[in-house]
Amino acid sequence: MNIPLKRYSHVPVHEQICQYFIDRISSNMLKEGEQLPSVRQLAKELGVALVTVQKAYQLLQQKGYVESFQGKGIFVKQRTAIAHPPLDTKWQMLVHDYVPRAQSLAISQPLRNIRYNLATACLHGELFHMDWIRETTVHVIQQQPQLLSQYSSANGDMEFRKAVSQYIRTMSVPPEHILATSGAQQGIELVAKTFVGPNDVVLMEAPTYPGSIDVFKARGAQIIPIPVEQDGIDIKTLLRVCDQYRPTLLYTNPTFQNPTGTTLSMKKRKQLVDIAESYHFLILEDDPWSELYFDAPPPPPIKSFDKSGHVIYLKGFSKFLSPACRMGALIAEGRLLEKLIAAKSISDLGSPLLPQKIIAALLQSIQFEPSLQRLRHQLKQRAKQCHDLLHKQLPTLTFRQAAGGSTLWLTLPRQVDTTLLLEQAHLHQLSFLPGNACFPTHVPTEHIRISFAGVPLDELPNAIEQLCRALHTFQIENTIEQFPSF
Amino acid sequence: MNIPLKRYSHVPVHEQICQYFIDRISSNMLKEGEQLPSVRQLAKELGVALVTVQKAYQLLQQKGYVESFQGKGIFVKQRTAIAHPPLDTKWQMLVHDYVPRAQSLAISQPLRNIRYNLATACLHGELFHMDWIRETTVHVIQQQPQLLSQYSSANGDMEFRKAVSQYIRTMSVPPEHILATSGAQQGIELVAKTFVGPNDVVLMEAPTYPGSIDVFKARGAQIIPIPVEQDGIDIKTLLRVCDQYRPTLLYTNPTFQNPTGTTLSMKKRKQLVDIAESYHFLILEDDPWSELYFDAPPPPPIKSFDKSGHVIYLKGFSKFLSPACRMGALIAEGRLLEKLIAAKSISDLGSPLLPQKIIAALLQSIQFEPSLQRLRHQLKQRAKQCHDLLHKQLPTLTFRQAAGGSTLWLTLPRQVDTTLLLEQAHLHQLSFLPGNACFPTHVPTEHIRISFAGVPLDELPNAIEQLCRALHTFQIENTIEQFPSF
Structure with a gap:
């Protein structure tokens, strides 16, 4: 038997x-x-x-x-x-289990009784220039009567790739080097499943974007965290790690980093490319935020210093164009790109055509630049308001002022386990991202990430006030000293 | 050093x-x-x-x-x-290579000088009820002004899942058991990467859909082919294989099978579920064609006989609604579904919302059923025309008349290597799918798959004539006996 x-x-x-x-x-x-x-x-x-x-x-x-x-x-x-x-x-x-329960799943679950969602890194609907986006979409559908009956090729629609090429023209990337992806997340996963296997060493910023940790963990990779400093990843530690391990890939979010908001300096961008060339590893540069700066534009992407094809670049279009289209673009060359296109073809035979045509039309629209400037201005106002409110209510809490993007990284006293704090916050109808979600090891940390872009503008003051109240209650209940004074 | x-x-x-x-x-x-x-x-x-x-x-x-x-x-x-x-x-x-060059990539590459594309299993644009699809899409966008600024949850939009649940109501599947996927291909890949690892045994029909072979090969699975008979998969061989191996999964395309067009009998559908329960393997039922029958509706899906959650069901909406939306739906229960949602979340955080809303609206539209009936009628007319033309020009060629779907599976004399025949066909501005693409082992075969739905209706007679001419030339040049007479 x-x-x-x-x-x-x-x-x-x-x-x-x-x-x-x-x-x-x-x-x-x-x-x-x-x-x-x-x-x-x-x-x-x-x-x-x-x-x-x-x-x-x-x-x-x-x-x-x-x-x-x-x-x-x-x-x-x-x-x-x-x-x-x-x-x-x-x-x-x-049944054999090859996929861990997605960390991001737990985070994205609908929260009951949460009125103030400071946890999301997504932008609230009121920040989008909806009339323009909607009218452009309808125009695309009516101007191309056969569009909805057509497939995209596996690497993406040529019109989309040309529009992306033109959009990032300072990087001089031909459309042939662009692969359309369903959001930046799919780009990360395509790279991981093509180049990273069990026990391969992947270097990640600590803290980093939680969704990327899931991807590399699901591949069975050995993740080595590298600390993030004021000007981005810590190069000394990186070099030491490179000498000790043989990394396959470094995942980095160099501009208005999720979650810390730090931006990698120009000098370090060049260094990273040199190091990748020397140690023969790939850099996966995830860049969802660089256009959403508040004052000065950030340095050019790491990819623009790459002369030998060691950098794979990802641009997502959900943050400033249309989340409902979930489009992203991946840039790579040569055999790397060929393999990634093959992986994309196996994954889904190519992204849907309609969202590609919409994003292409939005990028080429004469209203694109003014719309982006408006968004930058709105985000800057929100960041400033958030900063002022926190400063007023928690004068001793120090944190880095956001220079772009949509989030703030707050550091609380060491004794605070922010997962427990989150439970307190839920009682105040509030959610935030506990910092441990951003570390591969998932240890308790004293950091939290809050977003100033995820709630309606008129609710932002209340949201911040509830956060301060939650902190206050938590401090009293847990008799934590050295807490930011109220 | x-x-x-x-x-x-x-x-x-x-x-x-x-x-x-x-x-x-x-x-x-x-x-x-x-x-x-x-x-x-x-x-x-x-x-x-x-x-x-x-x-x-x-x-x-x-x-x-x-x-x-x-x-x-x-x-x-x-x-x-x-x-x-x-x-x-x-x-x-x-760089380590974990992904083989996609077979489907080679097939989907644009063919120069090809006028008659008989290779695709996709439907030509003229077969879609474009006015209805376009108007419904515009309506969706205008009725939901904030739609384009919103994300879908990882498992899919509730309205989409409810519409799918209602569409397949004979199966009594609640929306909670439905996962939105970017086409059926992504569904296959999610299942493969969640439950199939290196050296796991996967049973596949031989021949089968080429895109599925790529997925399981990329996972490093051991693929055991099971022959397809007139009434579907060969149960005797299946049982023998199950006793010898411990299969993890059976991939099947039971209705108007791609590429042979055969339909699994009711009796065998029930048997398959019993066998899967006994040997503890999963059945992945890929069902893109069942609504596109010409006369009698096919038996209900295998999934409808599944009382113990051994069957994962996939429905793609590209074939009869909108390819540009590339939506599919996966049906599973319990822990299997939880793991698949986690895998989907890791892959792309969820399919884009816009295509889900469009497919939901189309499925719920009062014009859906008439539109589907029109499509069935058109496909039936094309199939008949194709059949008559082949019968007239190659009277001794025997093949199974299509009862649904979009393709015919032609069997030529054993001596014909259809990969070589394809080169001849290209000289006649014609392409078809050589049968070997449909076998996991990729050995030369004497079969070809032709589509009667991929070219404009008025070009179908020319396309079939060119195919016959290519066969004729190939016969003379290669002095093949027993060839279908002209």
Whole structure:
């Protein structure tokens, strides 16, 4: 009897044996009145203890599938006597698991009773220039009557790629080096599954964007965290790590970094390219924020210093054009790009055409630049308001003023476990991102990420006030000293 | 000196060593005038032959990076003397490769000088009810002014999932069991990467849909092909294989199967579920065609007989609604579904919202059913025309008449290598899918798949005539006997 037992499963062996017989009986492969092997015989065949088989048979009997006749043995019960087996998905526990439960899933779950969502890095709908986006979309659909009946090629629509090429013209990237992706997240995953395998070393900023941690963990990579300084990733530590390990890839978010908001200096951008060339690793540069600066534009992308194809660049269009289109663009060259296009083709045969055409039209629109300037201005006003409110209510709390993007990274006293603080915040109808979500090791930290772009503007003051109240209550309840004074 | 050599690379070891020094010199980590290790010393350190290091140093010297001084050693040349290194992507050959070049990529490449595309399984634009689709889309965008600024949740928009639940109401699937995917292809990949790992056994129909072969091959699975009979997969072989291997998953396309057009009988559908339960494997039921029947509706999906959650069901909406939206829906339960949602979240954080809203509106539209009936009628007319033309011009060629879907599977004499025949067809401005693309082993076969839905209706007669001419020429040039007479 060939019962596929999984010794290291969550499901006890006797339950696995029981389930095996239930399946066989339910599907009539073991027929009514048929005798089951003796306890002794089955235990021997399977190499398990007698008591294990006994327990399995007892369970089967309890569930009404078999009956025991003293001195004769165990037999399959009459069909009519078996209740219709309920939907039993316990066998699913036996299925191999190659994907961990997405961290981001837990974070993105709808929160009940949350009025002030400071957790999201997404922009609130009122920040988008909706009339323009909607009218452009309708125009695209009406101007190209056959559009909705067409497929995109695996690497993306040529008009989309030309529009992206033109948009990032300072980098001089031809459309042929551009791959359309369904958001930047898909770009990260395509790179990971193409170039990163189990035990490969991946270097990540600590803290970093939580969604990227999931991707590399799901690939079974060994993640080495590199600290982030005021001017971006710590180069000294990076070099030491490179000498010790043989990294395959460095994932970085160099401009208004998610979550710390720091921007990698020009000097360090050039250094990173040199280091990647020397140690033969890839840099994956994720750049969702660089156009959303408040005053001075940030330095050019790392990719623009790359002469040898060591940098793969990702640009997402959800943050400043249309989240509902979920488009991104990946830039790479040569064999790297060929492999990524193959991976994209296997993944979904290519992104949907309609969102590509919409993003292309928006990027080429004469209203694009004014719309972007308006968005920058709005975000800057929100950042300033958030900063002033925090400064007023928590004068001793120091944090870095945002120069772009949509989030602030707050550092609380060391004793604060921000996961516990989040529970307090929920009582104040408030959510934020606890800092541990941004570290690959998921240890408790004293940091939190709050967004100044995710709630309606008129609710921002209340949201910040609720945050301060939650902190205050938490401080009193946990008698934490050195807390920012109120 | 820590040079990461790859012994089994396409790039010879001496070139790898040379490239290592070029990178170090270019990035100034080896400075002008600095001495390289001696040939003997480096060979010993790296465990390679003396001659390998000699060759590496010669190459470096030829490229102008170093100079040799008799009796002193090898030194980095003065900076000014080094020409700016050209874009050299040879190092990319060293990057680990976890993804094979997508088979589907080769197939989907634009074919020059192809006038009659009989290779695609996609429907020609004229088959879609474009006015209705376009107007519905514009309506969706104008009725929901904030739509384009919103994200979908990872498992999909609730309105989309409700519309799908209602559409497949005979299966009684609640919206909670539905996961929105970017086309059925993404569904296949999500299942593969969640439940199939290296060396896991995957059972596939032979022949089958080529895009699915790529997915499971990319996972490193062991693919066991099961023949397809007139009424679907061969159950006897399946049972024998199940006894011999421990399959993880069976991928099947039970209705108007791509490429053979066969439909799994009701009896076999029930058997498949029983077998999956008994042997504890998953069935992945890919169902893009079932609504596109010509006369009688096909039997209900395998999933509708599944009481224990062993079947994962996939429905794509590109074939009869809108390819430019590339939406699909996956149906599963319990832990399987949870894991698949996690995998989807890691892959792209969720499909774009706009296409989901469009498909939901189309499915709920009062014009949906008439539009589908019109499409069925058109496809039936095309199938009949194609059949009559082939029958008239190649009376001895026997093939199965299509009862639904968009393709015909033609079987030629055994001597015909259809990959070679395709070259002949290209001379006739024609393309088709050679049968070998549909087998996991990719051996030459005598089958070809042609589509009667991919060219404009008025070009279908010419396309079939060109196909017959290509066959005729090929027969004469290769002196093949037993060829269908003309």
